[in-house]
Amino acid sequence: MTYxxxxxxxxxxxxxxxxxxxxxxxFNSSAPIMIAPTAMHKLAHQEGEVxxxxxxxxxxxIMALSFMSTCTVEEVAxxxxxxxxxxxxxxxxxxxxxxxxxxxxxxGFKALILTVDTPRLGRREADIKNKMIAPQLKNxxxxxSTEVVTDKGSNLEAFASGTLDASLCWxxxxxxxxxxxxxxxxxxxxxxxxxxxxxEVGVAGIVVSNHGARQLDxxxxxxxxxxxxxLAVQGKIPVFLDGGIRRGTDVFKxxxxxxxxxxxxxxxxxxxAAKGEHGVRRVIQMLKDELELTMALSGCCHLxxxxxxxxxxxxxxxxxxx
Ligand SMILES: Cc1cc2nc3c(=O)[nH]c(=O)nc-3n(C[C@H](O)[C@H](O)[C@H](O)COP(=O)(O)O)c2cc1C
Ligand SMILES: CCCCC(=O)C(=O)O
Numbered sequence: 279m280t281y282x283x284x285x286x287x288x289x290x291x292x293x294x295x296x297x298x299x300x301x302x303x304x305f306n307s308s309a310p311i312m313i314a315p316t317a318m319h320k321l322a323h324q325e326g327e328v329x330x331x332x333x334x335x336x337x338x339x340i341m342a343l344s345f346m347s348t349c350t351v352e353e354v355a356x357x358x359x360x361x362x363x364x365x366x367x368x369x370x371x372x373x374x375x376x377x378x379x380x381x382x383x384x385x386g387f388k389a390l391i392l393t394v395d396t397p398r399l400g401r402r403e404a405d406i407k408n409k410m411i412a413p414q415l416k417n418x419x420x421x422x423s424t425e426v427v428t429d430k431g432s433n434l435e436a437f438a439s440g441t442l443d444a445s446l447c448w449x450x451x452x453x454x455x456x457x458x459x460x461x462x463x464x465x466x467x468x469x470x471x472x473x474x475x476x477x478e479v480g481v482a483g484i485v486v487s488n489h490g491a492r493q494l495d496x497x498x499x500x501x502x503x504x505x506x507x508x509l510a511v512q513g514k515i516p517v518f519l520d521g522g523i524r525r526g527t528d529v530f531k532x533x534x535x536x537x538x539x540x541x542x543x544x545x546x547x548x549x550x551a552a553k554g555e556h557g558v559r560r561v562i563q564m565l566k567d568e569l570e571l572t573m574a575l576s577g578c579c580h581l582x583x584x585x586x587x588x589x590x591x592x593x594x595x596x597x598x599x600x
Pocket of ligand 1: 314315316317344345346365393465487488489490491492520521522523541542543544545547
């Protein structure tokens with residue numbers, strides 16, 4: 279994912295013990311790796327988000343549950359003791375969003391993640407071609423039907439355009455903060471301007487994300503704008519990153535550029551599809567093993583040892599030649 283970004287390892291450091299543990303918004307995690315919110319896990323495995331949550335608990339990592347989950351927030355909450363964050367969208371029916379936030383609070387979710395890159399769904403041509411059908415999402419049973427009928431191709435797109443509130447704007451963060459005491463992260467920031475705004479409106483953190491390149495074509499690779507965001511927030515709130523994290527080396531690079539932790543989307547779904555809870559555990563364990571090895575080979579015993587000087591961008595390499 280990180281074309282042109284190389285690691286600058288330091289040698290002759292005592293790396294006989296490596297500690298990857300951290301806290302995220304004050305909650306312990308065995309590594310700076312969280313599960314990103316992804317919709318409809320039952321499309322990958324019949325146990326859906328419950329299996330994913332159990333894997334998160336087993337690995338002592340934090341799971342972000344998608345608003346568009348196929349298991350209810352209650353089912354996920356009662357399935358295990360993983361620390362869970364709840365991702366949400368603001369719907370035109372704001373009463374539904376408020377109700378879902380209340381349910382997340384009641385069920386012990388520890389933080390909220392507002393996804394802000396989706397006033398409308400991106401044009402997903404594969405979904406149109408394959409006539410993507412969103413199943414009825416159990417969270418919304420009795421509230422709204424997710425089985426929308428359309429002749430335009432993607433039912434998901436039709437559902438999204440009927441529900442997502444494209445009028446959502448910075449002023450509404452105040453409303454969200456008035457309906458909950460939980461910390462709110464915003465997911466989908468890619469510029470320093472929006473990062474500064476996020477700090478001003480009082481969110482608890484930022485997720486640098488381009489939604490796994492599913493929304494805006496020509497949005498930047500997240501790793502390339504991470505530092506811009508980190509510099510803008512000046513350490514006032516934590517910055518997280520998702521998108522294209524496939525190896526422990528990718529996690530290391532993101533941390534070196536200032537992310538406090540990363541989130542993993544597709545690899546978790548692949549693990550889930552292959553082997554349910556066990557598959558998700560394996561995916562997380564592989565990433566943790568790779569990060570640990572990367573830290574050892576780069577001379578870092580603790581996450582705080584991973585510094586900006588441990589990576590070099592393509593731009594920096596070019597400049598040093600001039
Ligand atoms: C199948 C799928 C469903 C997703 N559903 C959601 C969602 O419901 N809410 C959300 O905020 N992001 C969603 N995302 C985006 C992820 O949270 C994340 O930003 C992205 O997948 C990270 O990139 P990666 O898949 O390369 O790790 C989804 C991504 C995928 C691949
Ligand atoms: C209306 C959003 C659909 C779920 C989502 O965020 C995704 O598929 O990327």
